[in-house]
Amino acid sequence: MTTPSTLSWIEPILERFERPLIQYATSIAGTEDRARDIVQDTFLRLAQQGPLEPERLAPWLYTVCRNRAIDLKRKENRIVAMNEDSHPEPASSEPSPAARLEAKEQADCLGRLLLRLPENQREVLRLRFQCDLSYREISEITQLGEGNVGFLLHTGIKTLRQLWPHPLEVRP
């Protein structure tokens, strides 16, 4: 058991990025089991690499994770056919039942609509809104130009907005 005095430099990073990376890897690799292997490998690489500058950390982790996931996917020659059944059941983080229901509906709806987007748009949307990464970081991870990232996000959002069935709460 790790005591505070022997806290490894990597533990806070594990705490912060473990779940988002697994979530992201799952979106590429298809299953959580594979995603866990991918993320473990990502952290092993980080452990071997040593501490990184904070501003480089997230792009590095997501880049390695992405590459691993894509490698694995290609290696297994497996196209993960996502469908409504395979999309993770949205869960709630809202306190009230009504809010929970709304969040569930939105996440459910989003899951369905995302499937109608091209994979590259899905990925940048996920990196932006799920992983809270900037255009520059997404560009670094996906090896796409920042302009291309902006275009993909713009197009993806526009399409989703057209398809989105629920009213939006717009506040200037």
Place this chain on the structure above:
Amino acid sequence: MNSDDPKLTAYALGELSGPERDAVEQRLRDDPNLRAEVDETAAFGRMLTGAFHAEPAPATLAPAQRAEVLEEARHGRKTIPFPHRPWVVWTLRIAAALVALAALGRFVHVPAARPPHVATVSQMEGADPEDRFVAKGEALPADSLLAKNSGETRPNADVVGGSVAAPAKEPLGLDQSAASSDFLSLTNSQTTPALAFRNTNNASPLDLTAQKPRAEGADAAGAADRPAERLEAPAATAGARYSLETKVQSQIGFAGQNFGNGTPIDARAAAALAEAPARSAAPAAPSAPAAASQPLLAGQVSLKNKQAAGLSRGGGAITANGDGAALFGAVLLQGPSFSGKELAEAVNHYVALGEEGAIRELTELTAKAPGDRRLRERVGLVCRVLYTPRDAQALRPPRFGGERVLRDGNTYTGTKTVQPAKELKADKDGKSAAEREVSKDAEAPEESVADYLAFCRAHGVFRSLPVPLPKASPEGTPR
């Protein structure tokens, strides 16, 4: 600026700053419709954030996985098991033991154990018989490495011997066909192939058994006339009798991984070594690390490339870590031609540099020429020879710009070899095989050279010993 401008989305998501942001804000002040558009986009972005975050929290790593990561961070291992396959470890241990065994018996006569079509090494074209080295189990005297009358030091890659191939297996080789001078491929048609450089256009059969090793006396006499060149064959060269060998059955996968490490590693080879104790009294070959740390010999460098690199011929060794070495690497990879010989030279150059040095130099070299697609392709080729896979699957090709440098089939999988003439021949749809391959991979994610090197490092093992040099056809094999 209209409502379909990606800049509006970027602004709504807080991605703009400075003059760009000011310009958009000015525009929004003048156009309420655009303002409404931006507000809606921002609201939708917030909703998306909420919806994404409302997805169920994923599981964390298993305790064992987490413990392994922490252990790695504390102590730092050299290798990363991915995925964990105990058999890989055992296979590598066995391979290491056999490598050590073979290193002891490097000068041991190995009886010919290959079928005639396997493990032949030749550079017959345009060479007189004395230039041909016999690969069929004949130990070559160190003197035979010395230069001939041409004045150019014989590449020590000519010296390939002690070949032991798995019976009835097909060779894996760097093929250099003079029939199609731009032909270069790595082929492997069986699961446990032998490895060979072949010249497929040689009119005469590569019956190397008919060729005698160069007479020591003759070589000595010739060398005596060229004292400076004799100096170019230090002890390291004496041990540079490479064996072509098999892989450890199908466990390690890519047969080429052991290419040139001087180690017949199958049981038959080990037995052959054990049967020839007398010859093991020959001077010991350098160990793998020692060989890797040896400077590149001038004889390993083709005259053309030495001249291109501004390195003097006959001037002795090119030190691996000197400026000349870095220049040499750049010239090789950016030169006008890149045949199997240049590829092998480049590989040997980076083997001599060591893994860290090679990665550093390759990264720096490609960073200086980001738009040089040809350079990236060559680096990709070099990487695929420099690194041998850790597990049963060969290293994938690089994905530079969505295009593959080599098709998968070139290196390890099937029986097919790629001949550019065939590859480039348009089919009835007007597309060549190469174009179809590229279009098939058009959606493959691009990666940088650094990424591909990282991939190779994670999934491969850096070669420790140089590879033999094939002799280029007279007109070269430009790629």
